[in-house]
Amino acid sequence: MTPLIFVTGGVVSSLGKGIAAASLAAILEARGLRVTMMKLDPYINVDPGTMSPFQHGEVYVTDDGAETDLDLGHYERYVRTRLGRKNSITTGRIYENVIRKERRGDYLGGTVQVIPHITDEIKRGIFDATDGFDVGLVEIGGTVGDIESLPFLEAIRQIRTERGPDKALFMHLTLVPFIAAAGELKTKPTQHSVKELRSIGIQPDILICRSEQPLPDSERRKIALFTSVSERAVISAVDLDNIYKMPARFQEQGLDDLIVERLKLDAGPADMAEWDAVVDAAEHPVDEVTIGIIGKYVDHQDAYKSVAEALKHGGLRQRTRINLKWLESSDVEQRGADVALEGVDGILVPGGFGDRGFEGKVAGARHARESGIPYFGICYGMQAAVVDYARAVAGLEGANSTENDKATPHPVIGLITEWRTASGEVERRNEDSDLGGTMRLGLQEQRLKPGTLARELYGKDVVGERHRHRYEFNNRYRTQLEDAGLVISAKSMDDLLVEMIELPRDVHPWFLACQAHPEFLSTPRDGHPLFVGFIRAAREYKANAGQAGGLLKEVQA
Known part of the structure; x- marks a missing residue:
């Protein structure tokens, strides 16, 4: 017993x-x-x-x-x-x-x-x-x-x-x-x-x-x-x-x-x-950074408890104090990302559901992409980054997730049943479906692409991360977005599902987003490779404030 x-x-x-x-x-x-x-x-x-x-x-x-x-x-x-x-x-x-x-x-x-x-x-x-x-x-x-x-x-x-x-x-x-x-x-x-x-x-x-x-x-x-x-x-x-x-x-x-x-x-x-x-690492930091978190429930920060802790863990691994700047996504949408995100050294967009404030998350991803600020998208944060890239870089006007716009001309994010059909026709989801029965949940393995930032951070070819979401990257847009420069850095083991995306490092110093929730596997003693890498990038951005943005504008020009 x-x-x-x-x-x-x-x-x-x-x-x-x-x-x-x-x-x-x-x-x-x-x-x-x-x-x-x-x-x-x-x-x-x-x-x-x-x-x-x-x-x-x-x-x-x-x-x-x-x-x-x-x-x-x-x-x-x-x-x-x-x-x-x-x-x-x-x-x-x-x-x-x-x-x-x-x-x-x-x-x-x-x-x-x-x-x-x-x-x-x-x-x-x-x-x-x-x-x-x-x-x-x-x-x-x-x-x-x-x-x-x-x-x-x-x-x-x-x-x-x-x-x-x-x-x-x-x-x-x-x-x-x-x-x-x-x-x-x-x-x-x-x-x-x-x-x-x-x-x-x-x-x-x-x-x-x-x-x-x-x-x-x-x-x-x-x-x-x-x-x-x-x-x-x-x-x-x-x-x-x-x-x-x-x-x-x-x-x-x-x-x-x-x-x-x-x-x-x-x-x-x-x-x-x-x-x-x-405790010693927390008590004796050698640096500090400010991370902007664009969420939908920031007045109830327990909704992002694991994200906040994982960011702190990433700081502990390099004796860095993490200052969290909580930003309501609807507020970012209304005020503009340039104003709302002023003074941050990194931008993190966590998971969420529903259309309220989604455009604020998209605006946050766009601001990070255009200004060279390190960006880390998690779940909905990855989907927001994909929507922004499709609209602004790939030229897919009106691109969106079908979660928020079922009539979008370019459903770059959707339910698997909406884009994986034998006839190729889009199926719309059953509005009466059980909310608890349509999720991709739990630990699933994914294969990382050689030469990518994700592969470098993890240091191995196959990793397992926990998932909690319904909507996926639409495979019908894989080739089009890759041709426009988006890097798909991880896919499910059967090659069906896109798990991670990033921007080439000659275009952006640190821009990475994942469909899974790596915060659930972060601990204070070990940290997590993605959070450690993100905080390191934020430190580098802060140390070279303004230079990254200037270089990025030259590349884009």
Whole structure:
């Protein structure tokens, strides 16, 4: 039986359960343990794939094509275990599984109830995701007291009862607010949160106390006394300017030693050298650059969480501080790219859906192409670059994606079914199609073209990247766009799909775009070749400010 650590939260949401759990996992991994993580989300959606980025934030994609909560992104950035569909479970998926079994007759006509059928399904999912590891961390979404979380909490209570305290441990994250008017930290919210947890049969073993200031010993003792948690197990999680400092902060307080003792884990001393190097690189930069991100949801930056982190990772690899300039694509469209993008050293256009603000993304790609600013397009950012090139360089007036203009005379981007037909006639998509059923999802391999920037950055011929999109580069325009100078630098292994495009380096110093989402494979310890290369190009552009643009205008003239 894999020892399990259940992570719950109280008082308010967004306290950082995912970061806390991932930081603990990072220390345990540094002690030589094989660690896995999973998230139990209480919402009834089967997965977050069709949820609004304004409400939910980023949809994170795993190798096997699962669309998951953004916390799985945190997990994979902190531990080297590659996660998948089984590591993300929602209430919707649990009920879907149980109802499917009931319709199939698996319950032999019995009355299907929350206990035991729903809780048994939850436990089955937990055991399946954590089997074969030295330790598993399981985060329960939401806060204690939420009605929708009760089945998950009841399931983990049962696991503790069945397995015992040396195989299941409860870690509870709470808020210890600082009241400025009183000049005091207040422990009552934590006390009441633990009381609520106890009311459903769960006594926490460890408390992680989130606060603006370090927890004084007097307050630690008070919390321990009122919650029946040992003083040693009351851990301070003070606000930090760098989330990658958290593993070291937890280790300094002996959190990993406590876990190893309680669960009787066979672990060596922690080797934190890699994490120390990450923090040192962030603390002692030798350069800084400003990257303009043209998105559709920039008021909700969690929608681009992995992109922002991957840019920072690219900077860490070369001790460069990354200043992010968030730009609403509709605003770029209205104000003009020249004005909106003034002062940036690189332009990144991330993924997205729908026609709102698309022309702002196209304008950003055009501005980068014409001014010599390094450009990195991801998913929709690649499609925007293709549309711009088709219109402005290849002379395909009115070129567009059929996602935004079904009547475009030059559908350079479209659904595969719109351009890959036996008769050669364009098929229009079914407007009633299931939004979650038409995506290209998960890790897929692609072959890189020799002599290209992409091949140079990756240093190999075949790479795998994760995808999440519906629309593709229209193969009917491959030859025409290549004849106009566009370089197709990567294609799918069957040669059917265009995966990456770029401009020749004698025309533009660094202009590259990919259909996949490389941000999902970036980590603070390793970075990602494309992001590292992009940040390096931004540094070079900044160092030679103005020269690249002048040279480019000469070439174009």
